[in-house]
Amino acid sequence: xxxxxxGGRAVLELRRHNTAFCADDFQAFFRHHTxxxxxxxxxxxxxxxxxxxxxxxxxxxxxxDVLLEAGYTTAGLYLDxxxxxxxxxxxxxxxxxxxxxxxxxxxxxxxxxxxxxxxxVEQATRRPTCSACGxxxxxxxxRTALEQxxxxxxxxxxxxxxxxxxxxxxxxxxxxxLARQTPVLEATHPxxxxxxxxxxRLSERETAAYAFxxxxxxxxxxxxFARGATSITHKDVLNRLEDASPGSKASFLLTYLDRAxxxxxxxxxxxxxxxxxxxxxTTGEVCAFCKLADQVRRHREAAGALSPxxxxxxxxxxxxxxxxxxxxxxxxxxxxxx
Ligand code: AMP
Ligand code: FES
Ligand code: ZN
Numbered sequence: 320x321x322x323x324x325x326g327g328r329a330v331l332e333l334r335r336h337n338t339a340f341c342a343d344d345f346q347a348f349f350r351h352h353t354x355x356x357x358x359x360x361x362x363x364x365x366x367x368x369x370x371x372x373x374x375x376x377x378x379x380x381x382x383x384d385v386l387l388e389a390g391y392t393t394a395g396l397y398l399d400x401x402x403x404x405x406x407x408x409x410x411x412x413x414x415x416x417x418x419x420x421x422x423x424x425x426x427x428x429x430x431x432x433x434x435x436x437x438x439x440v441e442q443a444t445r446r447p448t449c450s451a452c453g454x455x456x457x458x459x460x461x462r463t464a465l466e467q468x469x470x471x472x473x474x475x476x477x478x479x480x481x482x483x484x485x486x487x488x489x490x491x492x493x494x495x496x497l498a499r500q501t502p503v504l505e506a507t508h509p510x511x512x513x514x515x516x517x518x519x520r521l522s523e524r525e526t527a528a529y530a531f532x533x534x535x536x537x538x539x540x541x542x543x544f545a546r547g548a549t550s551i552t553h554k555d556v557l558n559r560l561e562d563a564s565p566g567s568k569a570s571f572l573l574t575y576l577d578r579a580x581x582x583x584x585x586x587x588x589x590x591x592x593x594x595x596x597x598x599x600x601t602t603g604e605v606c607a608f609c610k611l612a613d614q615v616r617r618h619r620e621a622a623g624a625l626s627p628x629x630x631x632x633x634x635x636x637x638x639x640x641x642x643x644x645x646x647x648x649x650x651x652x653x654x655x656x657x
Contacts, residue, residue, distance in 0.1 A: 331528050334565035342532050349529045353385045353517050360503050362515040363471045368392040370469040370512075372460050373416070373424075375409025375538040377530040378475030380416055382518055384533055386473070387420055394423040394467070398459050400452060401429055401436020402542060409538045416535065427463055429455050433608075434615045437544075443618030444611060448544040451611060458608040462599055464512040476502075476516040479523040482568045483553040485575055490553075498583040501576065508591045510600050520569065 320329040322341035329339035340348055356362070363369055369386060373379040373395045386393050397413040400406050410426065417424035430436045433455060440455070441448040460472045481500070488496040504514040518526060530537055545551070560567045593599070594606035601607070 330532075333525070335522075335561070335569060337565075346529060346532055349381075349521065349525060350385050350388065352521055353382070354389055356502070356520055357515075357517050360515070362473070362503055362517055363391075363513070365391070367471055368394070368469055370394055370396050370425075370460070370464045370467070370472045372396050372398070372456075372472055372474045373413045374475070375412035376475065377535070377537045378477050378480075378518055378523070378526045380412070380475075380535050380537050381526045381530045381533070382473060382475045383416070383422070384530075384535060385517075387422060394425055394469070396425045396427065396460060396463055396472070398456055399426060399428040399430070399436075400455070402438060402544070405538075405540060405542055406436075408540075412536055412538050425463060425467065427459050429459065432459065433612045434619065439618075440611065440615055441544075443615045449548065452544070454607055454611065458599065458606075460514070461510075461512055462597075465510065469512060470506070471513045471515060473515050473517055475518055475526070477518045477521055477523050477526050478568055478572065479554055479557070480550075481516065481519045482557050482572045483550050485572055486553045486557060487550060494583050497580070500580065507588070508600050510593060510598065511591075520573070522568065 320332060320339045321327070322329045322344050323338045324344040324347075325341060327341045330342050331345050332339040369391055371379065371383045371386060371393050373383055375397070383393060383395055395413060395417055397410055399410055413424055414426075416422075429440075433440055435443065437448060437452050437455070440446075440451045444451055460474075464470070464472050481502070485497075485500055487493075488500065502516040502519040506513045557568050557571075589602055591600040591602065594601045594609055595604050596609045597606060599606050599608065
């Protein structure tokens, strides 16, 4: 197999593009693709400082690498979710990446704002872990960007992530989530920053290859709470389709964005106001994140009263509060999700 560009030995075949590249030309292709996506989708300008949300995984570190190499002004944001060894190791990867490149990394611990790491938040709220985690991540990305003067947050979502999300929404015909599926979530309120996904046209295999060729040390393990998630099944199904017919994944997502999404966008815009407590956006009086932090505090107080030293009992006193949280979580995810 020969590289399409230079005729040298190819290291990677890209069946959906019916092509192959050597190591250097693949990296050039990957960078060009990313920068072209940023330009074509008007994600951000050269002058705008970009906050890159980095998880320690291949996608977000590959994205940060491309932006640094291209001379963008960036800072990384690592959210420490307090998920045992997984968080410790992913944070170490982000810190090492930033230190090697002399880049700025902002670290925010969920435990400092919510009162506990994600595993205890799950116990306190009895919400599926990933939903409380997703809410906390979106909230803290937005709030940190505002506090630190960034107008845009970039995440490492890739083609496989985006196609799997679209597939899941389509299976449920979830119109709200279909309307939200976009690589550029514009800031629709002064307290929101733009959220962009510059890798959304590059596959997981391509980001892994780029990270490997660039010698980026990333965390390979998935979050322990992701095991058994339906998104993984959806990714498997799409991978089988892709094997049988290269290009299916990209065509599913890109054609949706081009032709079908406008049909789901018509609904009434949600009216946003500022949370009475923290000033971030909400559709109600108090935002979902502040309610989450309240639940965690009450849970800890109840646990402390029952057994000052011991592990925590399950909160049972406020079913109405929980219902409020569920509906507000849904509302917040409509504005900000994925
Ligand atoms: P995930 O939802 O885990 O697939 O992650 C999607 C994207 O969200 C990643 O590519 C990152 O840009 C961002 N992200 C996920 N986890 C974190 C984290 N702990 N800190 C900062 N950004 C994160
Ligand atoms: Fe949020 Fe796993 S990263 S639950
Ligand atoms: Zn709030």
